[in-house]
Amino acid sequence: MAKVFLMIDGRQVESEPGKTILEICRDNGIDIPTMCHLDGLTDVGACRLCLVEVEGVSKLLPACTTRIQANQVIHTQTDKLKKYRRMITELFFAERNHICAVCVSNGHCELQELGYKVGMNHVHFHYLNQKCDLDASHPWYVMDHNRCILCTRCVRVCAEVEGAHHWNVMNRGVQARVISDFNTPWGESITCTSCSKCVEVCPTGALWSKQTLQGKMEKHPEKIAELMEKRKMSL
Amino acid sequence: MNRQDLQLIAEQTNIKHKQYKHKVCVCCGAGCIFSGSKKILQNLQDTVKAQGKKKDIEVVPTGCMGPCNEGPLIKMMPQNTIYQKVKNEMVPAILQSHIIENKPIEKWLLFKNSKQKPFINSLQAPFFKKQRKIVLKDCGDINPESIEDYIVSGGYKALERVLFEMSSEEVIAQIKQSRLRGRGGAGFPTGIKWETVNKYVADQKYVICNGDEGDPGAFMDRSVLEGNPHRVLEGMIIAGYATGASKGYVYIRGEYPLAIKRFELACQQARKSGLLGLNILGSTFHFEVNIRIGAGAYVCGEETALIASIEGKRGNPRPRPPFPAEVGLWGKPTLINNVETLACVASIITHGGEWYAQIGTPKSGGTKVFSLAGKINYSGLIEVPMGTSLREIVFNIGGGIPGGQKFKAAQTGGPSGGCIPAEHLDVKMDYENLVALGSIMGSGGLIVMDETSDMVDVARFFMEFCVDESCGKCVPCRVGTKVLYDILTKICQRQASMKDLEKLEELALFVKATSLCGLGMAAPNPLLSTLRYFKNEYLNYVNLQAALQPS
Amino acid sequence: MKPKRNLDREFSRTDPCVKLVIDKIEKENYRPDALIEILHVAQNAYGYLPMEVLSFIAKELRLPPSRVYATVTFYHLFSLKPRGDHTCLVCTGTACYVKGAQAILEELENKFHLKPGEVTCDKKLGLRTARCIEGCGLAPVVVVDEEVLSNVKPEEINDKVLAKMGVKV
Numbered sequence: 001m002a003k004v005f006l007m008i009d010g011r012q013v014e015s016e017p018g019k020t021i022l023e024i025c026r027d028n029g030i031d032i033p034t035m036c037h038l039d040g041l042t043d044v045g046a047c048r049l050c051l052v053e054v055e056g057v058s059k060l061l062p063a064c065t066t067r068i069q070a071n072q073v074i075h076t077q078t079d080k081l082k083k084y085r086r087m088i089t090e091l092f093f094a095e096r097n098h099i100c101a102v103c104v105s106n107g108h109c110e111l112q113e114l115g116y117k118v119g120m121n122h123v124h125f126h127y128l129n130q131k132c133d134l135d136a137s138h139p140w141y142v143m144d145h146n147r148c149i150l151c152t153r154c155v156r157v158c159a160e161v162e163g164a165h166h167w168n169v170m171n172r173g174v175q176a177r178v179i180s181d182f183n184t185p186w187g188e189s190i191t192c193t194s195c196s197k198c199v200e201v202c203p204t205g206a207l208w209s210k211q212t213l214q215g216k217m218e219k220h221p222e223k224i225a226e227l228m229e230k231r232k233m234s235l
Numbered sequence: 236m237n238r239q240d241l242q243l244i245a246e247q248t249n250i251k252h253k254q255y256k257h258k259v260c261v262c263c264g265a266g267c268i269f270s271g272s273k274k275i276l277q278n279l280q281d282t283v284k285a286q287g288k289k290k291d292i293e294v295v296p297t298g299c300m301g302p303c304n305e306g307p308l309i310k311m312m313p314q315n316t317i318y319q320k321v322k323n324e325m326v327p328a329i330l331q332s333h334i335i336e337n338k339p340i341e342k343w344l345l346f347k348n349s350k351q352k353p354f355i356n357s358l359q360a361p362f363f364k365k366q367r368k369i370v371l372k373d374c375g376d377i378n379p380e381s382i383e384d385y386i387v388s389g390g391y392k393a394l395e396r397v398l399f400e401m402s403s404e405e406v407i408a409q410i411k412q413s414r415l416r417g418r419g420g421a422g423f424p425t426g427i428k429w430e431t432v433n434k435y436v437a438d439q440k441y442v443i444c445n446g447d448e449g450d451p452g453a454f455m456d457r458s459v460l461e462g463n464p465h466r467v468l469e470g471m472i473i474a475g476y477a478t479g480a481s482k483g484y485v486y487i488r489g490e491y492p493l494a495i496k497r498f499e500l501a502c503q504q505a506r507k508s509g510l511l512g513l514n515i516l517g518s519t520f521h522f523e524v525n526i527r528i529g530a531g532a533y534v535c536g537e538e539t540a541l542i543a544s545i546e547g548k549r550g551n552p553r554p555r556p557p558f559p560a561e562v563g564l565w566g567k568p569t570l571i572n573n574v575e576t577l578a579c580v581a582s583i584i585t586h587g588g589e590w591y592a593q594i595g596t597p598k599s600g601g602t603k604v605f606s607l608a609g610k611i612n613y614s615g616l617i618e619v620p621m622g623t624s625l626r627e628i629v630f631n632i633g634g635g636i637p638g639g640q641k642f643k644a645a646q647t648g649g650p651s652g653g654c655i656p657a658e659h660l661d662v663k664m665d666y667e668n669l670v671a672l673g674s675i676m677g678s679g680g681l682i683v684m685d686e687t688s689d690m691v692d693v694a695r696f697f698m699e700f701c702v703d704e705s706c707g708k709c710v711p712c713r714v715g716t717k718v719l720y721d722i723l724t725k726i727c728q729r730q731a732s733m734k735d736l737e738k739l740e741e742l743a744l745f746v747k748a749t750s751l752c753g754l755g756m757a758a759p760n761p762l763l764s765t766l767r768y769f770k771n772e773y774l775n776y777v778n779l780q781a782a783l784q785p786s
Numbered sequence: 787m788k789p790k791r792n793l794d795r796e797f798s799r800t801d802p803c804v805k806l807v808i809d810k811i812e813k814e815n816y817r818p819d820a821l822i823e824i825l826h827v828a829q830n831a832y833g834y835l836p837m838e839v840l841s842f843i844a845k846e847l848r849l850p851p852s853r854v855y856a857t858v859t860f861y862h863l864f865s866l867k868p869r870g871d872h873t874c875l876v877c878t879g880t881a882c883y884v885k886g887a888q889a890i891l892e893e894l895e896n897k898f899h900l901k902p903g904e905v906t907c908d909k910k911l912g913l914r915t916a917r918c919i920e921g922c923g924l925a926p927v928v929v930v931d932e933e934v935l936s937n938v939k940p941e942e943i944n945d946k947v948l949a950k951m952g953v954k955v
Contacts, residue, residue: 044708045554045709045751046708046709046710046751048709048710048711048750051749059748059756060748061554062554062751066554066556067556080748084749087742087745088710091710091711091714091718092710092714094714095713095714125738125742128721150707150713164850165852165853166852167852168850168852168853168855168856169549169707170855170860171859171860172704172705172707172859172860173704173705173716174713174714174717175707176706179852179855179856182837182840182841182854183855184851190851191850191851265921266922266923266924269921269927269934269936270924270934303921303923303924304923304924306923306924448920450918451878451879451880451881451883452880452881452918452922453918453920454922457920489826490917490919491920527822527823528822528823528826529861529863530822530826530861530863530864531917532860532861532862533917544822545819547819547821547822547823548821548853549857550861606922608881608925609880609884609885609922609925610884610885614881614922614925646880649880680880682881682884682922684884696880696883700917706860
C-alpha cells in the first residue's frame with residue numbers, strides 16, 4: 001500500500017494510511033500522554049490529554065481518534081499543549097479525592113505517573129470534595145469511586161472484551177458515576193462474571209483486589225491488547 | 236396521488252375558502268395557548284354557530300403570529316386587523332362591530348397600550364413592517380393541522396418541481412447559490428453539507444431534522460413545527476432527494492408535546508396523500524419519516540449526541556472527524572439540519588437560490604428568525620433579513636425597553652453565546668459579526684437586558700446551566716465548568732481575589748480550547764463576553780482584602 | 787443497597803400500565819434503539835419509572851440493565867421517583883431568570899420546605915424546575931399542574947399554588 005508522509009514536531013515520518021495520529025506517534029517514539037486510551041479497546045477521545053495541533057485546523061484534535069492524512073503538519077509538544085495537559089491533570093486531581101499516600105495503587109498508578117510526567121507540582125484549582133461511595137460488596141474486588149476518573153476503560157473492557165456489559169455510567173456532568181447493573185451493589189450483580197478485566201485496566205486505585213496492601217496493587221492493562229491479538233488466532 | 240392531484244386539491248380548497256366572506260384566525264402558538272387562546276377559539280366557533288353565520292365566517296386556528304406577550308391574539312381577515320389580549324366577553328362585540336358593522340374596535344387593537352399608534356391593518360405596525368417572512372410565511376395564516384391549507388398556499392409545489400424537473404445536483408446548486416447556512420447556530424453552509432452527503436456512496440443514507448431546541452429563551456423551531464409542520468416536512472423530503480437518503484428522523488424535544496402532535500399529524504396526512512412513502516407523487520423517489528422524542532438533554536442538540544440519542548443511547552457526543560456526513564446514524568452517511576434550515580428549502584427552490592441570497596448579506600443569505608424576550612416591550616417571534624442591525628430589532632421591532640430603563644445588553648446564542656453591549660447596538664446581525672463580538676448567532680434566542688441586570692450573575696446563571704447539562708464524558712467540560720461555576724459563585728459572594736479572576740479567565744480559555752464537543756467549547760462564551768464588556772462589574776465584586784488573607 | 791422495588795402494586799403483565807408498555811414494545815418490534823420511546827410511554831403510564839418496569843423493559847429488549855439505567859439517568863425528563871399529586875414547575879429559562887424566577891423559586895422553597903426535584907412528605911406537592919418552557923413572552927412563568935401562570939409575582943405564587951391544591955387561603 002502507498003505510504004503517506006507527514007511532519008510531526010518538525011520530523012518527517014512515513015506510515016501506512018488509515019492509522020491514527022496516536023499510533024503513528026507511538027511508532028516513531030513520540031510520547032503523548034493518554035488516560036482513556038488503551039490498546040485493544042475502542043477510543044472515545046474523552047480525557048483530552050492526547051490533543052495535538054494540526055496546521056490548518058483551528059481546533060485541537062485528539063490523537064487517539066483522528067486518522068492521519070497525507071502531508072499533515074502536526075505539533076504534539078507545544079507550550080500550549082503542555083500547559084493544557086497539566087491543567088487536565090490538575091482537574092483530575094481536583095475532581096475527586098485522590099490521596100496517594102493511603103492508596104493501594106501508590107507507585108503503580110497511571111494518574112500518579114501522569115502527574116510526574118506533565119510536571120504538576122500542585123493543584124491550582126480548589127478541590128470539589130465530592131462525596132463518593134465505596135462498594136466492597138463483591139467477594140474479591142472493591143470499587144472506590146473516590147479514585148475513579150471516569151476514563152470508562154472498565155465499561156469498555158466489560159462490553160467489548162468480556163461481553164458482559166456489567167458496567168456503565170449513570171447521571172451526567174460532575175454527577176456521573178460508574179454503575180453496576182441498575183446501580184446495584186457489585187456483589188449482587190447478575191451480569192458480572194468476576195473476570196477481573198476491569199480491575200486490570202483501571203488506571204488508578206478505583207478498582208482493586210481485596211486484601212491488597214497500600215502500594216501493592218500492580219495491574220496489567222497491556223493484557224487486553226494481547227487478548228485481542230490472540231483472539232484473531234486460529235486453533 | 237400524483238402531480239395533477241396536487242393541483243386539483245389546491246383548486247378545490249381554494250374554492251372552499253372563497254365561500255366564506257370573512258376569516259378569523261386564532262393564534263394557537265404556544266404563547267397564546269398559555270394565555271388561553273384555546274378557549275377563545277372554542278368560544279368563537281360556538282358564537283359563530285349560534286349566530287347562524289357558519290357559512291360566512293371561517294374560524295381557523297393558526298400558528299404563532301409573533302407578538303406573544305400580547306396574547307391571546309386573533310386576526311381578522313382580509314383586513315389583517317389583530318386584536319390583542321382577547322377575552323371571552325370580547326368575542327361577541329368583536330364579531331358584531333368588526334364583521335357586521337365593519338367598524339374595528341380601536342381600544343382592543345394590537346399595540347393599543349403602547350406609544351405606537353395602533354393600526355387597523357396591524358401589519359403596518361413597525362413590529363411587522365421591518366420583518367421579512369419566509370420561514371414564517373404561512374405561520375399565523377393557515378391551519379397547521381390541514382395539509383390542504385398548506386397546499387393551497389403553494390405547499391409541496393417545490394417538492395413536485397424537484398422530483399420531476401431537477402436532478403439532485405441541480406437542487407444542491409440552488410441551495411449553494413442561496414448561501415443558506417445552518418440555522419442551528421454554527422452557520423455551516425447548507426449546500427456544502429448536502430453535497431458532501433450526496434457524494435458518499437452507501438446502501439442507506441439518512442436525513443435528520445434537529446428539533447432539539449435546547450437554548451433557554453429560544454422558541455423558533457417550536458413555532459415553526461407547531462405553526463407550519465408541512466413546510467419542515469417538505470424541506471426534509473427535498474433534502475432526502477438531494478442527498479440520496481430514503482429515511483428521515485425528526486428529533487423533537489419532549490417538552491414540546493404540541494409540536495410532536497402536529498408533526499405526527501402532518502406525516503400521517505402526507506403519507507395518506509402520497510407525499511411520503513413509496514413513489515412520492517408518482518415518481519421513483521421513496522422517503523419515510525420517523526419521529527424521535529427527546530427526553531431533556533441540552534447536549535443532544537449536538538449532532539453526534541443527537542445520533543446517539545436516536546440510537547436509543549445516552550446522548551454522549553463523540554469526536555469529529557469522522558463527521559456524520561460520512562459516519563452518522565448507524566454508521567451511515569447522515570445529513571443533519573436544523574428545523575429552520577429545512578423550513579427555508581421550499582422557498583429557495585420555488586424562487587431560486589439567487590433570490591434568497593439577495594435578501595441577506597454577502598456571506599449569509601436569507602432571513603433569520605429570532606425569539607425576542609426579556610426586558611423588552613414586545614417579545615415574541617420575528618423574522619428579519621440577515622444583516623439587520625440589533626438596534627432596529629430591539630427599538631423598532633421590539634419597541635424598546637419598558638419602564639424607562641436603559642438598554643444594557645442583548646444576549647444571543649443562549650448558554651453558548653454571549654452578550655452584546657450597548658456600544659455595539661448598530662452591529663449588523665450575521666454569523667461573522669456576532670462571532671467577532673464574542674457571541675454567536677446561535678439558534679436565534681435574543682434576550683434583552685436592562686440596567687438592572689447584574690452581568691456577573693448572568694454569567695453564573697449560564698455556567699450553572701452548562702454544569703448541569705454537561706454530559707460528563709470529557710474532563711475539561713465535566714470538571715472545568717464546575718470549577719468555573721464555583722469561582723463565579725465566590726465572586727458573587729464578594730469573596731474572590733484578583734487571583735481568582737485571573738484563574739477564571741485562564742480556565743475559561745482552556746475549557747473552550749480542549750472540550751470534546753460544542754457544548755464545552757462554547758460553555759465559557761457568556762463568561763468571556765461579560766468579562767470583555769463588563770469587566771468593571773467583576774472588579775466591583777472582587778474583594779481586595781481576600782488577596783491579603785492566607786488561602 | 788439493592789435497588790428498591792418501588793412500585794406501589796404487584797408487577798403483573800395484566801396491569802393496564804404494563805399493557806401500554808408491552809404494546810409499545812411490540813409496536814417498536816423489540817428494537818433496542820426504541821428504548822427512549824418506550825421509556826416515554828412507561829413514564830406517561832406511571833408518572834415515573836418504577837424499578838420493576840425498568841427491569842421488565844431491559845429483559846424484553848434484551849438490553850443489559852446497566853445500559854437501561856445509564857440511559858434513564860442521563861435524561862432529565864425521566865424520573866425514578868414517584869411524583870406528587872400536584873406539580874409546581876418553575877421555569878428557570880433566561881427570560882424568566884431576567885424577570886425574577888429565582889425569587890419565585892425561593893418563595894416556594896421556603897413555604898413548602900422543598901428543593902427542586904423533591905416532593906412534600908404528604909406527597910401532595912412536587913416542586914420542579916424546567917430549563918425553559920418557551921413561554922418567554924409571558925415571563926416569568928410557573929406551571930401548576932396543567933395551568934400556565936404568566937407574569938407571576940413572587941408574593942402571589944404561594945397562594946396560587948395552595949388554591950390549586952384545594953387548600954383554602
